[in-house]
Structure formats: structure tokens, C-alpha cells
Amino acid sequence: MPTSQDSLQDQLTADIRRTLSQARIVPTPLPDCAGLQLYLLAADFPQEALSPAEMHAALHEPAYWIFCWASGLALARRILREPELVRGRKVLDFGTGSGVVACAAALAGAREVVACDIDPASLTATAANAALNGVTLRLAGDFFALAEDFDLVLAADVLYDRANHHFLDAFLERAPEVLVADSRVKNLSVPRYALVGAEDAETLPDLNEFDEFRRVRFYHGQR
Numbered sequence: 001m002p003t004s005q006d007s008l009q010d011q012l013t014a015d016i017r018r019t020l021s022q023a024r025i026v027p028t029p030l031p032d033c034a035g036l037q038l039y040l041l042a043a044d045f046p047q048e049a050l051s052p053a054e055m056h057a058a059l060h061e062p063a064y065w066i067f068c069w070a071s072g073l074a075l076a077r078r079i080l081r082e083p084e085l086v087r088g089r090k091v092l093d094f095g096t097g098s099g100v101v102a103c104a105a106a107l108a109g110a111r112e113v114v115a116c117d118i119d120p121a122s123l124t125a126t127a128a129n130a131a132l133n134g135v136t137l138r139l140a141g142d143f144f145a146l147a148e149d150f151d152l153v154l155a156a157d158v159l160y161d162r163a164n165h166h167f168l169d170a171f172l173e174r175a176p177e178v179l180v181a182d183s184r185v186k187n188l189s190v191p192r193y194a195l196v197g198a199e200d201a202e203t204l205p206d207l208n209e210f211d212e213f214r215r216v217r218f219y220h221g222q223r
Helices: 004-016 052-060 070-081 100-107 120-133 162-174
Strands: 025-029 037-041 090-094 112-116 138-140 152-156 177-182 193-200 215-222
Touching: 004 025, 004 037, 004 120, 037 120, 070 100, 070 152, 070 177, 070 193, 070 215, 090 100, 090 162, 100 112, 100 120, 100 152, 112 120, 120 138, 152 162, 162 177, 162 215
Parallel strands: 090 112, 090 152, 112 138, 152 177
Antiparallel strands: 025 037, 177 215, 193 215
């Protein structure tokens, strides 16, 4: 008889196969993450077999949640390594993607975690990953519709588009403290934000990214 985890895995696989017909979603343990695992694209996905329609969908309607991006992995590791960052605090994970950072914050003892993403498929995957890891998250689709304050905002891999940089000020309007992880922005020159560290991480499954994109930088924002 199928388990609830089997049902979640089957649902996510069915969802992604609407655009990638040969994709499989499988539970994947994350390295150095204290047992945290995610439903991710199977590492044996045959990328060379994409049809023109699938290639178009992959480029123009990217399913970010099927990967654990390097910055998300690095931020999750840091939270699990330094649980005092989130313990007892109300936390917002902006651009949650697969929910890796939100799940890590919940596992590390955050009082409440809101996982926010404009992609409904991402929120579906995040809910499944929360269940997979036995944690409770609140889901939100619109950051600006959240009429509440937080103790901490977390954001990983959201600065790849300069159009998103305006969120940095908006984060500090909602919380006195922000922690951003990013592998694309090497020198963030924004008032009230400072570089506080860096570490190497990888995207899972492996995308054969250049080494420069495996170096994740942490920026701390403060009112």
C-alpha cells in the first residue's frame, strides 16, 4: 500500500512531467545537512532527450523547485550549524524555491517559519518537503500581501536579476535583520548590507556549474 511520502513523490513527478516528460522526482538527502532531504529532480535525468517544446518550457517556465541551488544549500547548512540564528524567532524565507532554507530554519528551532514564493508549484513542493522532513511551515504567495513583521528575513539566490534588488530595502521594512546568500553577486554594494562570510556549495542535482558559481557569499542586512 503506498505511503503518504510515495503519494507526494508521485504528485510532484506528475506535476513536472507536464513539461518534462521523462523527469522523475526522488527524495534526495542533502550533504552536511543533518539528515535534511528534499524531493528533487533525479540525477539521471536525460537532458539530451529534451524535445523542442520541453526545452522551451525549461527556459521560459523554469521549475526552480526541482533543484537545490548552491546558495540555498549553503544557507541551510549555516542555519543548521548555527541554530542560534533562528531559534525562537519568527522567520520569513523569501523566494523559497524547494523550501530548503525554510525547512532548515524549522529544524533549527525557529518559532514560526513562513515560506514565500510567487510560483504555486514551488509552494506545492515546499509543502511536500516540509512533510518529508516532519516540520510545519506557513506558505505565502505574495510578499507584499503579508501584513506582518518578522524577526528575520532569509533569502537565497534571489539577486540574480538586478530588478530584484529593490527587495533588499523591503526586507528591512519587515524585519530588523536579513541574511542573504548568493553565488551570483560578488560585491553587493547596498546601504545597510555587509559581507559577513562565504563558503563553497553545489547545486543538486549537479548542473556542472562554473566554480565561480559554487562560491556562496553571505550578506547581513540590519536596520
